[in-house]
Amino acid sequence: MSGFATQFKSNAQRVTGDLKHRDLIQSALRKYDVVRTKTASTFQDWQAARRTASSIKWDAINHLDKHLEQLVGKLEARGTVVHWASTGVQARKIILDIIAEKKARSIIKSKAMTAEEIHLNEAMEKAGYEVVESDLGEFIVQLRKEPPYHIVFPAMHLSRDDISELFTKELGSAPTREPEELTMIARRVLRSKYITADIGITGANFAIAETGMISITENEGNARLTAALPRTMITLVGIEKVLPRLGDLALFLPMLATAGTGQALTCYNSMYGGPRQADECDGPDEWHVVLLDNHRTELLANAEQRDALHCIRCGACLNVCPIYKNIGGHTYGTTYQGPIGSVITPHLRGLQNWKHLSFASSLCGACTETCPVKIDLHHHLLQNRRNAAAEKPVWWEKIAFKGFAFVANRRWAWRWGIRIGSWLQPLHPLVKGTRLDPMRPWTKTREFPPLAKETFKDYWKKRNDRA
Amino acid sequence: MTERENILGRVREALRNPAPAPGAHDALHPTGATAGQPVSRWLPKVGQSYEERLALFKSNAEGLKAVFHLVKNQPEMVACLETIRDAEGWKRVASHQGQLTDAVVTELNLPVMLTDAGYDVNLLEQSDVGITECDALIAQTGSVLVTSRSAGGRALSVLPPHHVVLARKEQLLADLPEAFELLTKRYGTSYPSFISFITGPSRTGDIERILVLGAHGPKKLTIICF
Numbered sequence A: 001m002s003g004f005a006t007q008f009k010s011n012a013q014r015v016t017g018d019l020k021h022r023d024l025i026q027s028a029l030r031k032y033d034v035v036r037t038k039t040a041s042t043f044q045d046w047q048a049a050r051r052t053a054s055s056i057k058w059d060a061i062n063h064l065d066k067h068l069e070q071l072v073g074k075l076e077a078r079g080t081v082v083h084w085a086s087t088g089v090q091a092r093k094i095i096l097d098i099i100a101e102k103k104a105r106s107i108i109k110s111k112a113m114t115a116e117e118i119h120l121n122e123a124m125e126k127a128g129y130e131v132v133e134s135d136l137g138e139f140i141v142q143l144r145k146e147p148p149y150h151i152v153f154p155a156m157h158l159s160r161d162d163i164s165e166l167f168t169k170e171l172g173s174a175p176t177r178e179p180e181e182l183t184m185i186a187r188r189v190l191r192s193k194y195i196t197a198d199i200g201i202t203g204a205n206f207a208i209a210e211t212g213m214i215s216i217t218e219n220e221g222n223a224r225l226t227a228a229l230p231r232t233m234i235t236l237v238g239i240e241k242v243l244p245r246l247g248d249l250a251l252f253l254p255m256l257a258t259a260g261t262g263q264a265l266t267c268y269n270s271m272y273g274g275p276r277q278a279d280e281c282d283g284p285d286e287w288h289v290v291l292l293d294n295h296r297t298e299l300l301a302n303a304e305q306r307d308a309l310h311c312i313r314c315g316a317c318l319n320v321c322p323i324y325k326n327i328g329g330h331t332y333g334t335t336y337q338g339p340i341g342s343v344i345t346p347h348l349r350g351l352q353n354w355k356h357l358s359f360a361s362s363l364c365g366a367c368t369e370t371c372p373v374k375i376d377l378h379h380h381l382l383q384n385r386r387n388a389a390a391e392k393p394v395w396w397e398k399i400a401f402k403g404f405a406f407v408a409n410r411r412w413a414w415r416w417g418i419r420i421g422s423w424l425q426p427l428h429p430l431v432k433g434t435r436l437d438p439m440r441p442w443t444k445t446r447e448f449p450p451l452a453k454e455t456f457k458d459y460w461k462k463r464n465d466r467a
Numbered sequence B: 001m002t003e004r005e006n007i008l009g010r011v012r013e014a015l016r017n018p019a020p021a022p023g024a025h026d027a028l029h030p031t032g033a034t035a036g037q038p039v040s041r042w043l044p045k046v047g048q049s050y051e052e053r054l055a056l057f058k059s060n061a062e063g064l065k066a067v068f069h070l071v072k073n074q075p076e077m078v079a080c081l082e083t084i085r086d087a088e089g090w091k092r093v094a095s096h097q098g099q100l101t102d103a104v105v106t107e108l109n110l111p112v113m114l115t116d117a118g119y120d121v122n123l124l125e126q127s128d129v130g131i132t133e134c135d136a137l138i139a140q141t142g143s144v145l146v147t148s149r150s151a152g153g154r155a156l157s158v159l160p161p162h163h164v165v166l167a168r169k170e171q172l173l174a175d176l177p178e179a180f181e182l183l184t185k186r187y188g189t190s191y192p193s194f195i196s197f198i199t200g201p202s203r204t205g206d207i208e209r210i211l212v213l214g215a216h217g218p219k220k221l222t223i224i225c226f
Helices: A003-016 A019-040 A046-062 A064-077 A088-101 A113-117 A120-126 A136-143 A160-171 A179-196 A222-228 A246-261 A296-301 A303-310 A316-320 A322-327 A338-349 A366-370 A377-391 A395-408 A411-430 A456-466 B003-015 B050-063 B074-088 B099-108 B121-126 B176-187
Strands: A081-085 A106-109 A130-133 A199-202 A206-208 A213-218 A232-238 A268-272 A286-292 B067-070 B093-095 B112-114 B129-132 B136-138 B143-147 B162-167 B194-198 B220-225
Touching: A003 A322, A019 A246, A019 A316, A019 A322, A046 A064, A046 A246, A046 A303, A064 A081, A064 A286, A064 B003, A081 A088, A081 B003, A088 A120, A088 A199, A088 A232, A088 A286, A106 A179, A106 A222, A113 A120, A113 A232, A120 A130, A130 A136, A136 A160, A136 A179, A160 A179, A179 A222, A179 B121, A199 A222, A206 A246, A213 A222, A213 A246, A222 A268, A222 B194, A246 A268, A246 B176, A296 A303, A296 A338, A296 B003, A303 A338, A303 A377, A316 A338, A316 A366, A322 A338, A338 A366, A338 A377, A366 A377, A395 A411, B050 B067, B074 B099, B074 B162, B074 B220, B093 B099, B099 B112, B099 B129, B099 B162, B136 B176, B143 B162, B143 B176, B176 B194
Parallel strands: A081 A286, A106 A130, A106 A199, A199 A232, A232 A286, B067 B220, B093 B112, B093 B129, B129 B162, B162 B220
Antiparallel strands: A206 A213, A213 A268, A268 B194, B136 B143, B143 B194
């Protein structure tokens, strides 16, 4: 087992038993479930909307080269500087070079999972810059020096008391139990940061090839301020974010909101087409768009799992996942948690080290059913398992399955196996749960059902003999 | 080779292997012929008549805690603004040049800062209200469509604590597809660098998923329409 797998198992065990934690997660996600269902039902046909969204994304990804070229051509025509980065290291260097060239001191950032993916904040802080996360949830986890707990709700695992305590310690504010007051404390701290920041960094929800625009969805207004006030703006975009046409947003914006938070539309959906233009009064003088590959082309090369690149990062699959609800976001140890994280992390970070995530699934298919762009998530988990085993078979599994195949293919061996099992079972309590117990991983927390005294075959034979 | 060529090369190489058809795995909801059909057919319903759509806009906007005033004419719009001015004790107003704003904002008898020719961010931040026009109102979602050209830049509608939108009744559109059509028709040859659908005042649910208004943007959104 990889070190990541061992850590995953021990964290999962700890978190699953933490009742306070369970309470917070369950109550947050229960609310989500109710509003999401209600909002989806206002669509005239949610299933047809999913089909259409899935076809549009399919077209976007399966003609990615064409769309990227169109996007970049349009962006550059309006004075935007476009950078291409094959790896996270390259992307960090591009961004650090821009910051250095601008002699910037303070940086304001709005939520961007791609930035988490390439550990951008650590790199900027190490280089001596002040970086402030402006999304409230991200601001909170940044103060705690933690990664986001969820791709949409970064601070979902914290109670108001946890946050009040954190603010008292880090910001010197008075303790309070009112979410409104806590929000206003953060608002006051961040207001001055927007105005003084030299550089604003954002992520992207969609990149529109037809018009050369980046679309950003948010509720708080922090991304809008980040894109309005600093003199230089940098936007980090995964290459899979493209949509062919501007009009596609008419479908994707309400679907992202519905699937993500249960809102009909998120508060601010903004499309940026360039830096400040000649006839405009504000906006950055310079806009740099960094297009990031970072293993996405490897996933693209896998035709079977290519649709994982359709993901719009709404977080719906996390919210409905029984595994996520039990083990929580941090246990994954990945940038992207939940089913989509389990599917793509092996491609981003290596299959053998991260295959355990694909095994930690009940394969219930709730994720596939909820995904607004119809990614075949649970089958991709199965494919990851298959690929992992084919690439590097586990010796004892091979022996075990050979043994099973031997017994299952021979009637006499199967019958004797069951008979011996039922003879030995009464002795099981002597070793149950101890190291000598061959069934230990199972019987530690469960009962093994008693084997029947008589096999069905024997019973049937006897019954027919009687008749 | 540049990174651009490297990445595009890898993309082309990857795409030589065709992917299964979209949604092919889903036996319950197989891929129907949805491509090319107008998406309005799947989105939430909007009424047929103008009155129904206006009522829908009002209920959607108010559901999101925005305030919607439907007034009869321009003098009533001024009166409506004066009432809010007095109730909130405005001392400084920020706005931009426009047909409606020009006619209405000067009537408030307050110092007005216009953003059109550039502005001091600190002064804008200290303004009590940002008064803007818009491109459209969208019944389906209760949204206001603004652009840097129609609403005085990027910051005017997000930095002050109260955003007031002045609109005309004929600016009401049915749904999001109509809004995107309007954008293409109006700006197709040269888009503003900033376009935004504003749907209710700024909000967050990041603390225990409890709704708080005014996270970073305006705590209040008022739409006055005649």
